[in-house]
Amino acid sequence: MEPLLTLDGIVKTFTQKRGGKRDVQAVAGVSLTVGRGETVGLVGESGCGKSTLARLALKLIEPTAGRIVFDGEDITARHGRAMLPVRRRMQAVFQDPLASLNSRMTIAEILREPFDTHGIKLGAALQPRIRELLSFVGMENTDTTKLPPQFSGGQLQRIAIARALALEPDIIVADEPTSALDPSIQAQIVNLLLFIQRQRQISYVIISHDLDVIGHVADRIAVMYLGTIIEQGPAAAIMGSPWHPYTQALLSAAPTLAARRNPEWKRIVLTGDPPNPANVPTGCRFHPRCHLARDVCRQVEPPLRPSEDGGRLIACHLAPEETAEKGRWIGQARLGMPAAATA
Secondary structure: OOOOEEEEEEEEEEEEEOOOOOOEEEEEEEEEEEEOOOOOEEEEEOOOOOOHHHHOOOOOOOEEEEHHHHHEEEOOOOOOOHHHHHHHHHHEEEEOOHHOOOOOOHHHHHHHHHHHHHHOOHHHHHHHHHHHHHHHHOOOOOOOOOHHHHHOOHHHHHOOOHHHOOOOOEEEEEOOOOOOOOHHHHHHHHHHHHHHHHHHOEEEEEEEOOOOHHHHHOOOEOOOOOOOOEEEHHHHHHHOOOOOOOHHHHHHOOHHHHHHHHOOOOOOOOOOOOOOOOOOOOOOHHHHHHOOOOHHHHHOOOOOOOOOOOOOOOOOOOOHHHHHHHHHHHHHHOOOOOOHHOO
């Protein structure tokens, strides 16, 4: 089946003028597909290009190079009004709902705005439609004359999700949709997103620093580092047996309770400096921080290649031969399985 969304060799370069004019490549040749009804999770440290890639996918910013294909049509060169039919089908949910919702508009006005923007006249059906949207996200008795500051963070994120659903999109890109919320509310929002997908078969691209959230909601995970994807595969494979040393470090930095209770559990501490897209190292972009780095890693950038079984993509000269065993141990330890089970 043809993917709903395809990013093909996407590059985004910004010109940095502070301290002398120079180009900074925030996204460096990323290719990614999202199937119909599929959830793809994007993970990685701050500054790795996740949010930039999300804005590129939504055509909120233009790529420097590469193609964006939506439902079989190349939309890379579409602009302005030509994008409106596509924008109806691609919606976004942002990290801070209070910032993404106009604090001077009532909830009714916020939920009416998508219809006004796209010239959809509902007339007498508008208010019932607004009530239907709020009910669908678990806010049946909401006073729609209130302003956003009168609601809690969790309620605001539900309203933001309702707004994203107003035009019945095919895909929603959610950029850190739970990170600004309390842990108990995070679980509610995650469960809401899963409920919506079951009901409407919506595709998601979900960006999160929380690997456990991504592992819970995603069908497939793509790990980004310094503007590139360095590992990609089914969520169960990435969470259960990460191959790339960077993915292993991310998972070791977020241990489960079972892992914390394991006396053999040790966090992988990254060495070297944090990534700087204005100063990309030669060879593997991760090698200055990798404890396994060899000469080949310093000299040759590894391509993102399929594994022998075709189950995942990996950009590492040493994977899986020298990394798979450690990955299995991390995955099993996080699940509370004894070390002997990974031998």
